[in-house]
Amino acid sequence: MAEITLKSLAHTYSANPQSAQDYAIREMNHVWQQGGAYALLGPSGCGKSTLLNIISGLLEPSSGDVLFDGEVVNALPPEARNIAQVFQFPVIYDTMTVYDNLAFPLRNVKTPEARVHERVMEVADVLELTSQLKRKAKNLTADEKQKVSMGRGLVRDDVSAILFDEPLTVIDPQLKWTLRRKLKEIHQRFQITMIYVTHDQLEASTFADKIAVMYEGQVVQFGTPRELFETPNHTFVGYFIGSPGMNFLDVSARDGEVWAGDTALTVGLGVRDAIEKATSSNIKLGIRPEFIEVHADPLEGGMSAQVDHAQDLGTYSIVYLTLGGISLKARIEEDQVTPTGKAWLRFPDERLGLYVDEYRVEIDHE
Amino acid sequence: MNKVYNNRAWWLILPMLLLVAFSAVIPLMTVVNYSVQDVFDAHTRFFTGTEWFKEMLNDPALQAAVLRQFAFSLTILAIEVPLGIGIALIMPKKGWQASAALILVTMPLLIPWNVVGSIWQIFTRGDIGLMGWSLRELGYGYNITANPVDAWATIILMDVWHWTSLIALLCYSGLRSIPDAYYQAARIDRASKWAVFRYIQLPKLTNVLVIGVLLRFMHSFMIYAEPFVLTGGGPGNSTTFLSQSLTTMAIGQQDLGPSAAFSLIYFLIILLVTWVFYTAIMNMQKDNNKGA
Numbered sequence: 001m002a003e004i005t006l007k008s009l010a011h012t013y014s015a016n017p018q019s020a021q022d023y024a025i026r027e028m029n030h031v032w033q034q035g036g037a038y039a040l041l042g043p044s045g046c047g048k049s050t051l052l053n054i055i056s057g058l059l060e061p062s063s064g065d066v067l068f069d070g071e072v073v074n075a076l077p078p079e080a081r082n083i084a085q086v087f088q089f090p091v092i093y094d095t096m097t098v099y100d101n102l103a104f105p106l107r108n109v110k111t112p113e114a115r116v117h118e119r120v121m122e123v124a125d126v127l128e129l130t131s132q133l134k135r136k137a138k139n140l141t142a143d144e145k146q147k148v149s150m151g152r153g154l155v156r157d158d159v160s161a162i163l164f165d166e167p168l169t170v171i172d173p174q175l176k177w178t179l180r181r182k183l184k185e186i187h188q189r190f191q192i193t194m195i196y197v198t199h200d201q202l203e204a205s206t207f208a209d210k211i212a213v214m215y216e217g218q219v220v221q222f223g224t225p226r227e228l229f230e231t232p233n234h235t236f237v238g239y240f241i242g243s244p245g246m247n248f249l250d251v252s253a254r255d256g257e258v259w260a261g262d263t264a265l266t267v268g269l270g271v272r273d274a275i276e277k278a279t280s281s282n283i284k285l286g287i288r289p290e291f292i293e294v295h296a297d298p299l300e301g302g303m304s305a306q307v308d309h310a311q312d313l314g315t316y317s318i319v320y321l322t323l324g325g326i327s328l329k330a331r332i333e334e335d336q337v338t339p340t341g342k343a344w345l346r347f348p349d350e351r352l353g354l355y356v357d358e359y360r361v362e363i364d365h366e
Numbered sequence: 367m368n369k370v371y372n373n374r375a376w377w378l379i380l381p382m383l384l385l386v387a388f389s390a391v392i393p394l395m396t397v398v399n400y401s402v403q404d405v406f407d408a409h410t411r412f413f414t415g416t417e418w419f420k421e422m423l424n425d426p427a428l429q430a431a432v433l434r435q436f437a438f439s440l441t442i443l444a445i446e447v448p449l450g451i452g453i454a455l456i457m458p459k460k461g462w463q464a465s466a467a468l469i470l471v472t473m474p475l476l477i478p479w480n481v482v483g484s485i486w487q488i489f490t491r492g493d494i495g496l497m498g499w500s501l502r503e504l505g506y507g508y509n510i511t512a513n514p515v516d517a518w519a520t521i522i523l524m525d526v527w528h529w530t531s532l533i534a535l536l537c538y539s540g541l542r543s544i545p546d547a548y549y550q551a552a553r554i555d556r557a558s559k560w561a562v563f564r565y566i567q568l569p570k571l572t573n574v575l576v577i578g579v580l581l582r583f584m585h586s587f588m589i590y591a592e593p594f595v596l597t598g599g600g601p602g603n604s605t606t607f608l609s610q611s612l613t614t615m616a617i618g619q620q621d622l623g624p625s626a627a628f629s630l631i632y633f634l635i636i637l638l639v640t641w642v643f644y645t646a647i648m649n650m651q652k653d654n655n656k657g658a
Contacts, residue, residue: 058550079556091551093565104565105555138651152555 002068002160004032004055004193009064011050017062024050026217027064032161035191037184039204042214043240048197049088051214052163055195056085068160084153085163089170090145094138098129101137102151123155126182143171147179154186161193168203180206201241213237229288235358238286244318247292247328248284248355251275260285263324266301268349270364275354284355291351292330294319295344296337302344310338321345400626418627428628430603431611432635438607439586442525446582447575449526450533455567457538468538471531483595486524490596510597514604517597521605524592529585533578540574541567576647580640587636608632 011025020026024047032038040048053059055066057078065072073081084105093101102120111119124130127147132140137148146167153162164183168176184207187194196207204211205225212222213236220234221227232238238246249260253275258265265285275283295302305323310332317338321328323345330345332338354361401419404412422428453471458464477485490510492498501508510517544566552562590609593599599606612632616625 053550056554058553078550078553083554085550085554087547087551089545089547091547093569095569096565104557104561108556108558108561149551152551 002193003034003070004161005065005067005070006030006051006055007065007067009054009061009066011047011054011059011061011063020217023217025054025061028218030212030219030222032193032195034193036193037187037207037209038193038195039208039211040195040197040214041199041201041204041211041240043199046214047217048199048214049165052085052165052195052197055161056083056163057081058085082156082158082160083163084156084159084161086150086153086165086167088166090142090149092137092140092145092148094136096137097133098124098135098137098140098148099133101148102129102133102155105152105156119155119157123151126154126186127151127179143175146170150179150183157190157192159192161195164194164196166197166199168198176203177206183207201243213240215240231360232286232353233360235284235286235355238288238353238355242288242290244289244329244331246286246288246353248286249323249326249328251283251285252281258285260323261325263303263326265347266303267347267352268363271349271352271354274361274363278356278361280357282357284358285347286353286355287347287351289318289329289331291348292328293346293348294321294330294332294336294339295346296339297344299344299346302346305343305345307339307341307343310340319343397626397629400622401630402627404623414623418623419631422624422628422631427603428608428611431606431608434604434606435587435608438522438525438589439583441522442529442586443579443582445522445526446530446533447579450530450578451537451571451575453530453534454537454541455563457534459542468535471534471538473531474528475531475535477528479591480595482524482528483592486520486592487596490520510601512601514601517601517605521593521596524596525586525589528592529582532582533575536574536578537571540571544570572647572651576644580643583643584636584640587639 007029008027009025009029010023010027012023014022017023040051042048050059054061057073057076057080060074066074068081078085093104096104099120102123103116106116106119120133121130124133127150129144129147129151132144137145140148150164150167153159153164168179171179180203183194183196186192194207196204198204198207208225210222210224211228212219213228213234214220215234215236221232221237223233228237228241232241232246235246235248238248249265251258251260251265253259253272256272258267258272258275267285271285298304303323305321305328308320308322308327310320311318315334317332317334319330319332319338321330321343328345349363352363354363402414402416404414457467457471474482489495490498490508492502492509498508498510507513508516510520548566548570549562552566557565588609589607590613593605593607594610597605599610609632612625612628615621615628
């Protein structure tokens with residue numbers, strides 16, 4: 001059990017890094033509190049696995065420190081950090097039975113056999129492996145093997161943390177869901193810090209209390225699933241979280257109005273003032289498809305847009321719109337009328353996000 | 367849908383059948399032919415049945431050669447397999463050192479059998495051979511032409527030198543194929559070096575080791591040129607192995623009938639041991655508690 005702190009951590013695989021692009025992890029600071037259930041979310045190649053391997057000690061960071069409960073552990077190998085890690089593809093000890101596989105991490109540190117038995121039975125029960133215990137691990141199916149791999153992490157109840165590196169990749173969807181619930185249950189029961197790496201936002205939000213979104217070697221936002229959804233800190237979070245992702249419009253302020261291309265937008269004064277204050281020319285207005293109000297009839301102060309097509313997804317539809325040459329997506333619930341031809345839009349002020357140089361800036365809604 | 371049966375397709379295996387017939391079946395049948403007859407010349411022959419086989423199986427000299435042969439094969443396997451695994455484990459894994467080690471280890475395998483015999487013949491000579499001379503200088507009366515223990519030890523040493531590389535190379539390739547994740551998981555599981563070897567490396571080496579052991583067994587069981595050049599089978603008969611006995615009988619004495627019978631027995635022993643070994647290993651890998 002430990003609080004894990006990353007202090008000015010950076011890592012590069014290049015011997016002679018020239019620019020920020022050469023870094024798998026760009027300088028970052030982060031704290032994983034004891035007992036939390038965290039997800040590390042990001043696209044492939046954003047540095048998630050690298051970060052995980054640095055925490056577990058399989059990799060030594062190029063610079064910065066990893067601290068467990070305030071103590072620098074950079075030089076400690078994984079076996080000295082007392083940490084568990086589950087890999088993307090199952091790693092099992094072929095010649096051993098399932099029971100011996102689960103007992104292996106405990107027997108390696110000479111745990112009394114009675115205690116080993118107790119723990120193995122408990123973990124096997126949670127993972128529904130009890131009936132398989134006497135089988136040779138070699139003959140299991142891929143998802144059973146992965147359960148055994150996970151079991152070897154869970155069987156140690158005194159670990160600093162358990163790290164999961166996309167552990168459910170090889171598991172079929174139905175069982176995936178069950179196992180995710182199981183992990184959550186185990187977390188609640190033992191209060192072990194768990195960090196779960198994934199590129200699937202659904203997986204992240206069902207498992208974790210707090211999600212760290214990684215992008216190009218940096219954690220761009222760390223927050224609850226709701227925070228990530230409602231107030232993305234970075235355009236990447238807006239785009240990556242949500243289905244479909246956030247709409248972004250390149251905007252500028254001219255003659256006291258806010259323009260997206262050649263279309264004047266109807267937005268609050270606070271938004272206009274914030275845009276006028278920005279020093280960069282990279283200014284984007286973001287709004288989630290869920291929050292765009294779409295009206296089939298003309299609306300006072302509404303912006304008229306062209307309806308390109310609608311996609312019916314059962315309980316809701318996604319409407320593809322064009323507003324002054326800019327494509328937008330809006331989500332319409334099934335009890336609403338889906339407009340055809342022309343629609344009138346409204347952007348609720350409190351739902352708008354303003355992004356200068358990709359990062360969110362505060363809007364003063366008077 | 368109706369499945370079409372057309373047995374004319376059997377003709378397609380004809381070329382393969384012919385090839386196998388010429389390469390294996392016909393030569394073997396010649397031996398079988400000789401083993402059950404007493405052949406004097408192209409027109410004179412007598413059917414002897416199992417007489418040659420009985421005679422061969424009861425020949426004390428051959429029985430001794432068989433025992434000697436087994437002792438030799440088992441000894442070199444017991445040394446070469448662990449040694450080969452050990453060498454594979456310490457061979458460098460990357461960089462120029464890896465290439466250098468590979469070349470160095472492969473060297474002995476490239477030397478022809480009788481050249482190996484000659485090298486060791488000179489190497490062990492008491493007057494000019496480095497090993498023979500050194501041992502004598504150290505006060506040991508080393509002499510492979512007079513002392514059977516010296517002769518045996520030297521032949522085993524020679525075989526180990528010549529063939530351990532094969533096991534080492536096979537194991538090296540086996541070790542390279544183990545994904546990194548296994549070693550990482552073992553570190554996370556706090557496995558000792560021995561546990562990593564016992565539960566990750568050795569299981570992954572099983573298949574290459576089966577091939578290695580089979581090859582080395584068959585090969586060593588047929589050893590001929592090296593001991594022939596080095597000791598000539600002596601002193602006495604102490605290093606006369608099966609193939610040398612056979613050659614003496616077939617070429618030296620022109621006893622074609624007994625030699626043919628003996629060849630077949632020889633062949634069957636190798637086949638039998640190989641089969642038993644292979645079956646045993648494959649059985650070991652099966653799940654003993656299916657669906658427990």
